Amino acid sequence: MPSKESKREKAKEVVDILEEISILLDTDLDRAQLSLCVSLIENGVNPEALANAIKGLRREVKSNEKALQDIRPESSMSD
């Protein structure tokens, strides 16, 4: 259907533009993550809460990775 096609195209174009803005603002979101965020926000998720959650998650991931890196050199040394 032409209207659906044009809507899709428009939506895609909007996401393209948002992706470029996301890159310019250094948000570190790839396209998939951006699409998920846009979907969540469209369905009422608070953007500030979402942003804080993402930031908290990233911190956790980073700290876990750092902990894992600290453990791995010790294990190699014992071997």
Next chain:
Amino acid sequence: MATPTALNEWLDQLCSSIIKTTTSSKQNQKRLQDAFRRHVKRHNFARTNQFEVAERLDGLEEKFQILTLDNLSDALRERRNELKDFQNNWLPDVLDLFLHLSGDPARNERLLELYRVPPRVGTPPPLRWKDLLADDPIDLHDRLWRMPDFRDVDDSGYEDDDHTVSTPSSASSKRYVGRQAHDSTLEQGKLLFDLSDKSASTKIYTTQQSPPAGFITEESFIRQALFLLQGLPVDVFTNKHNGYQRVSSVAVRGVPNTSLGTLADQISALRRAHDLVSSWIDKKTECAYIAAMKSAAEDIQHEYRKHLDAMQQEFTEPTRNSVISAIRLARFIDESNSGLAAIARFLDEVGDGDSVVCLEKLYDATQLSQLSGDYETYICLCSLLVPSLCTYLRPVWAWLENGRLESDNEAFFVQARSSTTHLPKLWHDQYLLYTTGQSRPPTFLASTAPDILACGKTAAFLSQLAGMHNKGTLTASSLRDQDRFLEMTRADPNIPFAAWFENNWHEVVTRLLQSKTESLKALLSEHCSFEETLHALGRVYLGQDSVLLDDIETKLFDRIDRCMDDWNDRFQLKDMLDEAFDAQGSPHVPNSIIIHSAYTSARSMHSRRTSVKILNALALQYVLSWPLANIIGEDSMTAYRRVALLLMQTRRAKYCIERTGYLSVVSVPLDEDATPSDQRYAQVLAFTLLNFVNTLYDHFTTTTLGPLTHSMKLKVRDAVTVDEMIHAHKNYITRLGYSCLAAPKVKVLRVALIALLDLCIRFSDLVSNAAKVQHVDSDHEVSSFMSARSRNRTLRGDQYGSDSEDDNDIGQTGEGYSSFIVLEDDTTIVKELRKVQAHFQKQLKFFVAGLRGVGRAGQHVQDLEQLADRLSWNKIT
């Protein structure tokens, strides 16, 4: 609205994409997901304020601009504008999310990552040359694509250009950031400079490190020429001792060597002119008119710099209509060169000259430029000359109008000799006109300098005479107002500037001088009694009032004949003068007379009275007021006294003959042995001597003094300047001195005249009281038998006690007529008279010959010949 299940699923997916499952255990992952969900769903945050989001994004753009990340700012703005086309309510929320997740976009610039983003749907691919050529191929052999050859001659230094067609390279075309197609010729991630980027234009101004050799582009040459004209060092021109010169190994592509040489010479000349003018302006000066000249030159230099800046602007930011070429540069140099070059030329002529030379050279250069038809140079030099001239003339105006000199102005050619003013010498000695040195007048004012001096002195004279500062009135003249002066010079370029200025100036000075002189003459006449003083001098010195003189001199000569040693007593003479002038209705005249009496001779009164030289012991000094003392100098007063003395001596001789000699020969026999013929002889001799004296006196007074005095008064009245008045009077005195034999140069004649006059007295003595010692009459006291000492003693005892000269008093003091002649035994009166006659004839002959000789020699003494003729008729038979 999506279901909660869908939401949870999205959240899990998002969480998973962030966690990256390979690095974490499932248990941990589960935990993180739960926490993620919890944080998203349970919160206390308010709804997104879209206006706040817009403001924050605007602030971010401004921040990027401030940090000179214009590309980032422009990219962000561009995309925000694109988003406005899409009406979505959740877009501000998404942007809010970005703002919260934003790291440090200023530092972590991600413009390059935009290249990795696939092009948007529907974006047309960039246009490439091969696409155009495929669509519309061009004929490479068409003349349109050939490179034109601008060479006039085939110089060996030029490279041989192949007429190849250069198609625009695809690598030089603009690439739009973020929207380029994947071009195989372009390296990924390489950012090319946009030519519209202003920061790249600064590369144009860098100069090469080593001197160029070979060919440079026209643009490079123009750039370096502009740098040179701005005063910066360049490589194409070297600074030698005689100025800047082009490096000979440098050639410009497309410009012939001869043309290049000419252009380079013009550039060097302009730079040299600029440096010369700058160094001259920077030199300090204490001369006010030179400072005004430098200020005007600075304005011209400022205009040149503005013009140069405009040229620079035209070069760096060319417009559609501007063409930067060597021809344009040459035109610019032509337009800029006239002012600075004209100033540099006249500075070259000045060299090490002083300030006056500088002004003279500028004046000459201005005049010459107008006469040669170089109107632009003339206007430029006028703008320097007029302010300088107006500043130079400022003290001159003050001097002309008020007679006032500025104490600290050493540039003016009139200076005061001393700080104090000696009023009687105000005109002659107070002011000095410099004709040499640094204070001399410039050549174009030299002809009017004496008039300027005279006018100022007249103004100073008026100021002193009026008793208050003569403020005067400002003289209206176009030479006074700088703007009007400048306007007049430009009004009609055909009117010769020098002739106009000098004529105007001469007219102003002459008019001022005339008006000041008229005012001064009126003041001298009304307040200083100038005419009355001249008349008084005539009466006192020149015998113009015979009644007055007769009254005084009768008493005086009588005192001499009575052998009174105090005959010239000042106080008694003062009383005589007061009485005589009072009787004539001029009681104020004696107040200005000082009587000088001398008692220097050691001879007795008896011997002194036999000569008219006795009158040298008496002199009258008429004291002039200081204004008149400036007109009638001290030397003129000395001449007056000398003439007065000679006239008095003549009158003395005349008195002796008239009162004594003639009466004696007519009424009294000479002696007891005298015959009638002897008596007759004595009478004839008396007539002869009387005739001589009368002729002489008449010549002095009627023939000489009268006409000369009348002529002098007319000249003084008609004099245009004070100098003319002084000159007229001085001329009169000079002629008077010669005509009355009072001048030093005719001393010989005067001595001869004195001898003749003494002979008259001798004759009178002989015929009046000649007697032998043994025939003394007891009724007459013979003073020759009285010692001078006893006579003087008696005189001193009575002169302060009595002023009267009655016979009784004379008899009591022992004074009497002392003209006694004691004859030797072998001589008689007649014999003595014959001796007198012989001496008289001889002396007269000598005197007449001397008069003729002097009369023929000079132009002032022609009347002496007339006197000689009249005297030669006086023959004694």
